Amino acid sequence: MARTAVVTGxxxxxxxxxxxxxxxxxxxxxxxxxxxxxxxxxxxxxxxIPAYKFDVGDFEACKAALKKIEHEVGHVDVLVNNAGITRxxxxxxxxxxQWNEVIQTNLSSCFNMCQAVWDGMLTRSFxxxxxxxxxxxxxxxxxxxxxxxxxxxxxxxxxxxxxxGASKGITVNAIAPGYIDTDMVRAVPPNVLEKIxxxxxxxxxxxxxxxxxxxxxxxxxxxGFITGSTLSxxxxxxxx
Numbered sequence: 001m002a003r004t005a006v007v008t009g010x011x012x013x014x015x016x017x018x019x020x021x022x023x024x025x026x027x028x029x030x031x032x033x034x035x036x037x038x039x040x041x042x043x044x045x046x047x048x049i050p051a052y053k054f055d056v057g058d059f060e061a062c063k064a065a066l067k068k069i070e071h072e073v074g075h076v077d078v079l080v081n082n083a084g085i086t087r088x089x090x091x092x093x094x095x096x097x098q099w100n101e102v103i104q105t106n107l108s109s110c111f112n113m114c115q116a117v118w119d120g121m122l123t124r125s126f127x128x129x130x131x132x133x134x135x136x137x138x139x140x141x142x143x144x145x146x147x148x149x150x151x152x153x154x155x156x157x158x159x160x161x162x163x164x165g166a167s168k169g170i171t172v173n174a175i176a177p178g179y180i181d182t183d184m185v186r187a188v189p190p191n192v193l194e195k196i197x198x199x200x201x202x203x204x205x206x207x208x209x210x211x212x213x214x215x216x217x218x219x220x221x222x223x224g225f226i227t228g229s230t231l232s233x234x235x236x237x238x239x240x
Contacts, residue, residue: 004028004074005219006066008056008113009083011043012036013182014132017208018080018215019049025216027078030069032056034083034105056083057104059112066116075124076117078219081110081154082132086184088143099146106150110157127170128219131158132211135178135234151176155230162228171227173218178234181205201236 005022009015010031019031031051033040040051050073054065070076084106087098110131121127134151141148155174162172179185179196185205188196197205214231217223232238 002026002028002074003077003221004030004070005078005080006030006032006069006076006113006117007080007082008032008109009034010049010080011040011051013184014177014180014208014211015080015082016043016047017212018082020047021209021212021216022078022080022219023047023049028074030073032065032083056109056112057101059108059115062109062112062116066113070120075120077121077124077126078128078130079113079117080130080132080215080219081113083109084132084134084147084150086144086147088147090143091145094146102146103150103153106147107153107157110154114161121165121170122168125169127165127168128223129161129165129170129172130215130218131172131174133158133174133176133230135176135232135238138176138230138232138238158230159228166227169224171218171224173227174230175211175214175218176230176232176234177206177211178232178237179205180208180211182208199237200234204235206233206235 005027007015007019010019011033019029023029029049031049033051033053044051052065054061087102131154133154158172158174165172214233
């Protein structure tokens with residue numbers, strides 16, 4: 001029987017590429033999103049992947065959504081925590097709301113979603129969790145203390161939870177993408193983007209499908225000996 005995968009932030013960018021790649025490889029997939037309903041509707045129409053709208057930063061909303069997904073799609077074997085936002089500014093200008101919004105959406109969401117699927121994975125003695133971190137959680141970035149803290153927290157969260165699942169058939173890994181050709185990165189001013197690409201040894205931005213390939217490697221049924229690891233996919237920009 002096909003395994004079921006849930007991808008947060010799954011209707012656009014890296015998340016959409018992951019959801020599509022999982023479906024292409026035979027998984028039943030549910031994509032989660034928080035805002036753009038038109039984009040989500042279009043994604044579902046094109047891919048056939050159902051999209052579920054809820055706030056991943058809200059613990060109770062995650063519990064309710066996962067209950068609905070398990071009823072409509074299947075019990076969750078694979079969870080990809082990809083949802084993320086930016087609220088970039090310097091410490092001098094950053095409000096608590098800008099700090100907290102990023103922490104809740106990017107980091108607390110990992111707890112919320114994992115908590116909602118953990119008991120089921122323990123009961124079935126199988127689970128694959130992949131948390132999407134960032135090169136900026138490894139190296140830091142000017143004007144991103146909120147984002148860098150959240151993504152760095154993901155890497156620690158991954159290592160700790162991996163130890164809890166290791167003897168239970170559950171693996172927990174992270175991927176740390178570098179600069180990927182998505183709407184978020186393309187919104188960067190052209191002169192800044194040129195400077196970013198100049199620092200990437202392979203000489204280009206990454207592609208969303210390259211992150212999706214990494215996810216497929218980590219969620220495979222025969223990947224049970226890989227856990228607590230962070231796979232850096234960044235074109236050699238930061239070797240960590």
